[in-house]
Amino acid sequence: MKKNKIKIFIADDDKGIIDSTSLILDYEGYHVITSPDGETVQNVKQHMPDLVLLDIWLSGINGRDIARQLKADAITKSIPIVMFSANRDIQKIASEVQAEGYIIKPFDLPELLATIEKHVRKEDNK
Amino acid sequence: MTMKRKKKIQRKYIQDDSRSAVLTEGLGHYTQESTEKLFIPEKRSGVAPKWHRYKSTLKSKDEFLEFASHELKTPVTSIKAYITLMELYASKDSHEQASSLLPYIKRVDSQVNKLTTIINDLLDVTKVQSGGLEFNFEKFIIDEVVDEVIDTMQLTTVRHLITKRGQSTTYVYGDKERTSQVLINLLSNAIKYSPRADKIHINITKGLNSVSVEVQDFGMGIAKENQQKVFERFFRVDGKYKETFPGLGLGLYISSEIMKRQKGKLFVESEEGRGAIFCIELPLYEEE
Numbered sequence: 001m002k003k004n005k006i007k008i009f010i011a012d013d014d015k016g017i018i019d020s021t022s023l024i025l026d027y028e029g030y031h032v033i034t035s036p037d038g039e040t041v042q043n044v045k046q047h048m049p050d051l052v053l054l055d056i057w058l059s060g061i062n063g064r065d066i067a068r069q070l071k072a073d074a075i076t077k078s079i080p081i082v083m084f085s086a087n088r089d090i091q092k093i094a095s096e097v098q099a100e101g102y103i104i105k106p107f108d109l110p111e112l113l114a115t116i117e118k119h120v121r122k123e124d125n126k
Numbered sequence: 127m128t129m130k131r132k133k134k135i136q137r138k139y140i141q142d143d144s145r146s147a148v149l150t151e152g153l154g155h156y157t158q159e160s161t162e163k164l165f166i167p168e169k170r171s172g173v174a175p176k177w178h179r180y181k182s183t184l185k186s187k188d189e190f191l192e193f194a195s196h197e198l199k200t201p202v203t204s205i206k207a208y209i210t211l212m213e214l215y216a217s218k219d220s221h222e223q224a225s226s227l228l229p230y231i232k233r234v235d236s237q238v239n240k241l242t243t244i245i246n247d248l249l250d251v252t253k254v255q256s257g258g259l260e261f262n263f264e265k266f267i268i269d270e271v272v273d274e275v276i277d278t279m280q281l282t283t284v285r286h287l288i289t290k291r292g293q294s295t296t297y298v299y300g301d302k303e304r305t306s307q308v309l310i311n312l313l314s315n316a317i318k319y320s321p322r323a324d325k326i327h328i329n330i331t332k333g334l335n336s337v338s339v340e341v342q343d344f345g346m347g348i349a350k351e352n353q354q355k356v357f358e359r360f361f362r363v364d365g366k367y368k369e370t371f372p373g374l375g376l377g378l379y380i381s382s383e384i385m386k387r388q389k390g391k392l393f394v395e396s397e398e399g400r401g402a403i404f405c406i407e408l409p410l411y412e413e414e
Contacts, residue, residue, distance in 0.1 A: 016204030086199035089260040105203040
């Protein structure tokens, strides 16, 4: 599977993080979709990405709730979620909401790419 | 209590509350919760309200620091990501000028990493005090953590060669990430406080009930009277080296608290002028 067919969905309320992370993943050949607000669940359903990078604080919306909704929905439950936060307790939070992985901000490029590669939904599992 | 006295105390609290509101402006629901606690009914002795106010102020300060540390990390994440992009483009660009920028980009990245460590320390110190430091206990092999930490820290020094001696493939029980954080702190200190030495040794020993990891430097050492004080919050180097080393004096305090929470130990052996050995001990994993 070519990387440009792999869709990564980034949900983060910070424009700088959305912009910089999108540019990096775009450079690495991924197809990137972003969502800065609470419309994440609907947007994920619309685009059906291969992985969701999900922040916790989304300006009035809690990323934990979004993760739980995505995992409770038959259509979206197989989409891997990687929690994406500056909170150092992110490992525990990711486990609580049944997310597949987590990345602590600020992140290093190898760490970001390795985590995506590890959890991204493969063609066979779609 | 007379009405006159009661009104006087209430007025004082309201004044304090207004100062607190200005101080914590922008904290949203945190402010409301914290300031409300200033209005706990006072007792005749006057001791209880003061204590509540003190606790409330501490809670408010800790929450503010936690919130501020989290907020600081958001722009740092973007800066680091943009640096990564610059590095990617500069390394692929065939123009000599672009590739000549690479060493400077790496230096900016290194400075951002230092900033991240400071922010993390501030966040951790507030959590240590409030008892909110989270741990994920599991069994792990400490050799693997030591190897990862050496790989990371060797990149931060060109002067020192970090060498591992001994090994233990036995499982210990603790938090792998937090143990890694402690070892990074000890190695950072070893590098920082031995600026003229060219080696650092990591010695791993398996004991009867624990595994110990020593970080040995060959630097300035620590005077006997300061060997316990180095684990205190905000302790800074004293004597002839006073105000010659940067830092907040939080790393060893946080490391010491982390080791206590893991039922482990952190201690130091040193002779001034002849280097120091910081040793951590973690309990062995016991099958249930």
